[in-house]
Amino acid sequence: MADQAPPAEGAGPSKNALKKAQKEAEKAAKKAAAKERELAERTKNQANEPDVSKDNYGELPMIGSTPYTPSGDKRVKFSELKAQEEPAVFRCTVINARSQSAKLAFLNLRQGEETIQAVVAASEKLSKQMVKFAGSVSAQSIVLVHGLVKDVKEPIKSATIKNLEIHIQKLFIISKAVPQLPLQVEDAERPLPEEGAAEEPQKDDERPRVALATRLDNRVLDLRATHNRAIFTIKSGICQLYSEFMQSKGFTMIQTPKLLGAASEGGSNVFECTYFDRKAYLAQSPQLYKQMLVSAGFERVFEIGPVFRAENSNTARHLTEFTGLDMEMAFEEDYHEVVDLIVEMLLFIFKGLRERYSKETDIIREWASGGKNTIEDFKLPADGKVPIIPFKEGVKMLREAGEELGDYEDLSTPQEKHLGKLVLEKYGSDFYVLDQFPLAVRPFYTMPSPHDANLSNSYDMFMRGQEIMSGAQRVHDPELLVKRCLAMDPPVNPDGAGLKDYVDAFRYGCPPHAGGGFGLERIVSFWAGVGNVRLASLFPRDPSRVLP
Incomplete structure (x- = not known):
């Protein structure tokens, strides 16, 4: 008999191999079935076993749905x-x-x-x-x-x-929480993805880094992360320190209207809403009311409240609704009395954050840096003297560092950050004041400078090279205020709705005064070094987000 030809190349396995595979499959099936029977038997036996703990576990009735009976148990904290x-x-x-x-x-x-x-x-x-x-x-x-x-x-x-x-x-x-959560809190406690990166494991990480948008879409779960508790503990602490300092200096806390009958500060950055049968607007700031109260005899006032800005700015430092820390005060001889008090107030807050909230600061910075602790501590000058730099000197510093800008141009965000680095190198401070801004870039109620007609008695304050406050001496003379209104481009009508009452307030006599407004979320984010102000807002509002 001729020898059997070998299987052609690419043909299937031999009969022996198939039989062996079949036996292995049958064996595995029998083993799985036996295991299933064993598990079923064990479950049956457990079900039949007396449950000695039956009264010691389970789901409680909804609290409030049954008559209340005190347990007598003292609850404790960890x-x-x-x-x-x-x-x-x-x-x-x-x-x-x-x-x-x-x-x-x-x-x-x-x-x-x-x-x-x-x-x-x-x-x-x-x-x-x-x-x-x-x-x-x-x-x-x-x-x-x-x-x-x-x-x-x-x-x-x-x-x-x-x-x-x-x-x-x-x-x-x-x-009871649902079994499948839309966001794992453990993932929320990991740092944000690197800019531009997708929600996927990065480098040697085993779990995905969740993007900010996903976190904010599931904010209730996101807020359970440890670093978020620390962020909002610090935010609360800043408000407490601010109130503590202002009240110690004789300031009265106020609450000004947030619904306005007219967009009194001018410009297009206001939100319009329906107020019964007419239009109303959300307040851009408490500015005009603060000044009217100074005229009313409340010479030192401060407020913590919402501010609304209809700015289509999708940056890491802009929100359409944020919390403003506002203040206004009468001064005796020069507006720098107010500047000095504001500087003293911020130093009080920074000192309080270091002394009372160092643990929370460390938690946030460790989270933001992925556990590497690479975020620099917030630096203040060793001698305690905060740099108050004339705008012209700031422009000179930038020019010497290669920036191109005019004498009376406002600074761009990149230029502000660049100047912050230069100030840190020169003065050893992450906190500084820029004084005597160009008049053309300030509002109509800003007092012109006696030193240069193109400048004003106004100032901004910065943390880590980014603005946290804008302030100025205000025009308290009604005739000069009218001139300033009409000199704006476009002109502001001093007799218009929302402004006439404001201008008239100065016709009754008003002391010279100055003040400013801070963005609370910016102070929180720049102090901790988290980078994005949305992280410092419980439920942030920006041009693309009004939910949740």
Whole structure:
């Protein structure tokens, strides 16, 4: 008989190989079926087992939906925990939960900025059913925990509290989070992607870096990230420090209208809205009202309130709604009395941030730099003398550094940043004042300079080379104010709606005064070095965002 020809090149596997593969598949199928039967049997047995913990876990009725009965349990904070024999009772958020086995589950729990590890271990007094329940709690659910606090032999790296852990005895869900979250809080706690990068792992990172737009679309989850809590703690702290300082200097806190019957400051950067049967406008600033109050006898006033600017600016430092820190005060002889007080106020705030909020500052800077701590500390002059630089000198410094600009041109954003670097090199300060700005680039209520008809008694203040405040001496003489209105391009009508009452306020006698307005979000972002003011707004508004 002739020898059998070998299979042609590219032909399928031999019969023996096929039989072997078939046997392997059958074997794997039998093994999987056996495992499934074993799991089903185990589940059945567990279901039939008496649940010794049945009253110690589960979902609680919605609070407020049943008659209130005091539990008598004292709730504690993580900061109060210490190893003890008596159970600690507390409410917290589940960061994640995982079953290690049928008898063991681990949970990471959060309360504010603090996190701690918790253990649920089956025993004669704690059922496997409870272990299974604990391991299945969805991330970000709010729970009530009863547990023993115990020391650990090795520091726990995954929690801020490294020397303790909770051995859970009771676990109740107060508010259950959906299993599939649109944004993982752990991802929100990672730094932003590099500019222009997609939402994908970068370099050696295992998880994606989430873009700012995605974070803001899911802001409630994003705000649960530790660095966001730190940002808004600092923001609150700045408001407190500002109020504390201003009140210590005899200022009265005021609240001015945000709905106006006319766009009284002129320009097109106002939001128009419907007010019953007529038009109204959102206030660009409290400027005119601050001055009217000075004329009314309130010689030192300050405000913390919303400001609206219809500027189609999609930059990292512009918002269409931001929080303004505004102030106005009468002075005796020269507007630099006001400049000096504002400088003193900002130094008070910076000192307060260092002394009261250093922990939060470190958290933010570590997050923004991806854990590398590369963001420079905010520098102030060693001798405490903040540079107050005439505008002309600033122009000269820029020209000597290669910039081209005219004597009376306003500075562009890149030129401001460049000047900030030059000031830091020369004076060792991230904070400085630029004084005597060109009159043509300031509003109609700005006092002209006695030194140069093209300049004004006005000033801006800067942090890290970016403007945080614009201010000036105001025109308090009604005749000069009318002239200034008519000299604007285009002219401003001093008898128009919204301005006549303002101009008339100075006809009744008014002391010389000056002031300024700060962008709170800018102070926060420039202090911490996060770069984008949207990060310092709870629910930011810009030309493309009015939700959530």
